[in-house]
Amino acid sequence: MSAVGRRAALWFLAAASSLLSACASLTPPPRDTGTLLSGRLSVRVDSDPPRALSAAFELSGNARSGALVLTSPLGSTLAQAHWTPDEAVLETPSARTSYPDVDALAEHALGERVPLAALFDWLRGRPWAGAASRALRDDERGFTQLGWRVTLPQGAHGWVEAHRNAAPAVTLRARIDGATS
DSSP states (O other), X not given: OOHHHHHHHHHHHHHHHHHHHHTOOOOOOOOOSSOEEEEEEEEEEOOSSOEEEEEXXXXXXXXXXXXXXXXXXXSOEEEEEEEOSSOEEEEETTEEEEESSHHHHHHHHHSSOOOHHHHXXXXXXXXXXXXXXXXXXXXXXXXXXXXXXXXXXXXXXXXXXXXXXXXXXXXXXXXXXXXXO
16 A cells, blocks of 8 residues: 555544544433433524524433433434432533532533423423413413423424523424333
């Protein structure tokens, strides 16, 4: 093999190795035997510049103790979070960070404060028991809670949309593919 061919082969191997290490997947946290919700999730923050995240998700456990795993369309784990009453941990392929609670973790992971504890109920189309809520008008399916408007589009089985108007506006959309209790 010529010197040019060897350099090209070495460059290719180095590039392939870098790509494989960049796509390294995390070991999923142990699953709670309780609630498991899975599907697709997108979060858009209308900031300057706008921020967006779209991923498959698995949400297990409950607001007190649970886990959230986000995966790419190719199936590699982008991030995973797990929490207990004592600690909340966010892991990515490049870092592991601890937070005092699940709200601080959610704010860091999603780029804006999202009430992760309420998501367990919201994704099931019902208000969270931990805060007051108000039903939407009769012609709309959904409710408002914690400054968010949560809607359940008619005829769109498994879809939930939560929108916060307070600056910066945040829209969270989820399609539930599976749920167990």
